[in-house]
Amino acid sequence: MDISVETTTALERKMTIAIPFQEVDSAVLARLQEAAHNVKMNGFRKGKIPMKVIKNRFGEGVRQEVVGELMNNSFYEALNQEKIRPAGQPSIEATQLEEGQDLQFTAVFEVYPEIQLPDFSSIKVEKLVADVDEKNIDKMVETLREQRQTWEEVDRETGNGDMLNIDYLGKSDGEAFQGGEAKGSNLVLGSERMIPGFESGLLGKKAGESVTLSLTFPEKYHNAELAGKEVEFEITINKVSEQVKPELNEAFFAGFGIEEGGEEAFRVEVSQNMEREMKSASRSKLKNKVVDALIELCEVSIPQVLIDSEVKSIRDQALQRMGGGQNIDPSLLPDNMFTDQANRRVVTGLILSEVIEQQGLKADAAKVREAVEEIASTYESPDEVVNWYYGNQEQLATVESTVMEDQGFDVILEQAQVAENKVDYEEVIQSEQPTATESKSD
Numbered sequence: 001m002d003i004s005v006e007t008t009t010a011l012e013r014k015m016t017i018a019i020p021f022q023e024v025d026s027a028v029l030a031r032l033q034e035a036a037h038n039v040k041m042n043g044f045r046k047g048k049i050p051m052k053v054i055k056n057r058f059g060e061g062v063r064q065e066v067v068g069e070l071m072n073n074s075f076y077e078a079l080n081q082e083k084i085r086p087a088g089q090p091s092i093e094a095t096q097l098e099e100g101q102d103l104q105f106t107a108v109f110e111v112y113p114e115i116q117l118p119d120f121s122s123i124k125v126e127k128l129v130a131d132v133d134e135k136n137i138d139k140m141v142e143t144l145r146e147q148r149q150t151w152e153e154v155d156r157e158t159g160n161g162d163m164l165n166i167d168y169l170g171k172s173d174g175e176a177f178q179g180g181e182a183k184g185s186n187l188v189l190g191s192e193r194m195i196p197g198f199e200s201g202l203l204g205k206k207a208g209e210s211v212t213l214s215l216t217f218p219e220k221y222h223n224a225e226l227a228g229k230e231v232e233f234e235i236t237i238n239k240v241s242e243q244v245k246p247e248l249n250e251a252f253f254a255g256f257g258i259e260e261g262g263e264e265a266f267r268v269e270v271s272q273n274m275e276r277e278m279k280s281a282s283r284s285k286l287k288n289k290v291v292d293a294l295i296e297l298c299e300v301s302i303p304q305v306l307i308d309s310e311v312k313s314i315r316d317q318a319l320q321r322m323g324g325g326q327n328i329d330p331s332l333l334p335d336n337m338f339t340d341q342a343n344r345r346v347v348t349g350l351i352l353s354e355v356i357e358q359q360g361l362k363a364d365a366a367k368v369r370e371a372v373e374e375i376a377s378t379y380e381s382p383d384e385v386v387n388w389y390y391g392n393q394e395q396l397a398t399v400e401s402t403v404m405e406d407q408g409f410d411v412i413l414e415q416a417q418v419a420e421n422k423v424d425y426e427e428v429i430q431s432e433q434p435t436a437t438e439s440k441s442d
Contacts, residue, residue, distance in 0.1 A: 003078045010301050011110045013084065017074050018096075019103040027066045032058065067097065071105050085112050088305030110303040115354035118297040120415035125289040127418050128282050130425040132274045140270055141248070148255065151241040157204050158240050160190035164202060165239040172231045179223070180231070184238065195221070198233065210236045274425070281429045287409055290416065291348050300347050310342035311335050352408040361407050363400035371399050 002018040036054045044053070071092055079086060087110040096104035151163050158164060164187050170180025189199050201213040213233045221227040246252045253259075253266045261268075315333050322328055355361075376385035389396050 001074055001078070003082060005082055005084070008108070011087070011113060011303050013109060013111055015075070015078060015082075015084075015090075015107045015109075016095075017071075017078055017105055017107070019070055019074055021100055021102050024063075024067065024070060024103050025099075027070060028059075028063050031062045031066055035062065063099075067094070067103060070103065075107050086110065087112050087303035088309070110305050112303065113301040113350065115298065115300060115350055117351070117354055117358070118294070120412050121417065122297070123290065123293040123412070123416035125286060125293060125416060125418055126421050127286045128428045129420050129422050130278055130282075130428045131422075132271055132278060132425055136274065136425045137267055137271055140274060141267070142245075144256075144270070145245040145248075145252075146243070148246050148252070150244045150246075152244045154240055154242050155207065156240070157206055158189060158202055158237070160203070161188065161243060163188045163241045163243075164237055165241075166202075166235055166237055168233050168235040170231050170233050172226075172229055177226065177231070180233070202235065202237065205237055207237050207240045210234070278425060278428050285428075286413070286418070290409060290412055291344065293416075294351050294412075295344070295347055298347070298351055300350055302343060302346050302350075306346045307339070307342050310345050311338045314338040314341055314345075349405075352405050355408040355411055356404055359408070359411055361404055361411070363403045364407065367403045367406070368396070368400050371403055372396075375399075 001020075004016045006014040006016070008014050032051065032054050035058055036049050036051060039049065039054070039058075044050075071094065075090060075092065078084075090107040090109035092105055092107045094103070094105045096102065154162075166185055166187055167183045168181065168185070170177055172180075187193060187199065187202075189202060192199070195215060195217055197213060197215045201211065201215075205211060213235065215231055215233060217223075217226045217229050217231065219228045248263055248266075250262070253262065256266065256269065258266045258269055315330065315335075315338055318333055318338075319328055319330065372386055372389045373382065376382035376389070379385045389399065
């Protein structure tokens with residue numbers, strides 16, 4: 001097998017491979033002989049069909065099949081021989097296929113870039129830290145009560161926070177407009193779900209009342225036909241309900257797995273969960289700052305095939321969050337929506353891979369177990385989930401990969417200049433935009 005490799009761009013390679021025709025003919029003959037023993041043809045006993053007949057009947061198809069397999073296998077043998085690491089699938093094209101002549105083909109593909117790691121000690125980042133105090137716990141307890149609240153119908157004037165059941169009809173220039181009508185719709189006052197003036201216009205009303213509101217759609221409303229238009233809404237209030245939060249009692253605590261210890265044990269559990277959430281959020285933000293610094297310090301050429309793959313992955317995740325992607329046209333989510341995020345993820349992955357390789361890191365078994373148990377803790381039967389992960393090598397490998405990346409970050413953080421900044425708990429857990437450090441399976 002003759003191999004030549006041409007560098008066409010910084011990351012693109014064109015590999016030309018020639019396979020001696022004798023090797024091709026030998027492989028084709030072996031495949032035809034195998035067929036001769038197995039195929040059935042009218043007029044011939046099984047295994048007694050002349051090779052000439054077999055070749056006339058199956059020769060062309062078998063040759064195409066063998067040539068395809070030889071090109072594929074030879075390409076990967078050539079990669080090993082030349083010690084080349086492709087970043088994606090190649091584009092393979094045959095350039096010489098005639099019988100009696102050497103088989104020749106080209107493979108065009110991208111390779112992973114060489115990463116020059118910076119001096120990590122030059123990285124300066126801030127780590128947010130906070131205490132979980134009684135005030136924070138009180139607020140979380142109220143949030144948990146709100147999450148399990150019910151609604152109770154009342155006979156009084158409406159106020160912010162009440163849920164109204166309403167019928168409404170919107171008109172523009174006396175004519176009903178599309179999307180401006182609903183019956184039996186629930187609306188929480190103060191949610192700002194409707195256009196300005198709609199919800200405030202229903203304050204101080206009672207069930208059974210009707211009201212007409214003259215309103216104006218915002219200039220930047222998503223429906224261009226309604227943007228900036230003056231309209232009227234005819235609204236009837238069918239029902240008014242107020243929030244009813246559950247009492248802090250044994251039944252409420254049991255809903256969170258607290259069977260003994262009452263409110264004190266419940267608050268301890270809440271506090272511990274908040275500590276875990278705070279530490280996780282703090283580390284996530286710290287990692288994002290490290291990523292920012294690495295991207296600024298490292299000049300990395302990115303294989304387009306990796307960007308394309310990451311864009312597809314992010315889009316698929318977005319479609320899943322939008323209801324599994326059913327009845328949603330993927331073209332509504334164009335590539336440029338995800339390109340920056342994909343670039344960031346790919347660059348981060350390339351840098352961390354280099355750190356892991358240079359440091360010879362292996363996934364720490366104890367940390368992998370801890371990560372699996374943390375995932376399992378969100379399910380009703382944690383032990384079953386843990387056993388499932390350890391019985392599913394593919395899923396376990398995903399966790400191991402995440403753990404190794406985390407260990408890579410630890411290597412960087414050990415050398416970087418990290419300054420702690422004590423802030424409020426709320427500031428630490430405040431969410432950020434999706435970044436490269438987020439899990440791809442989220």
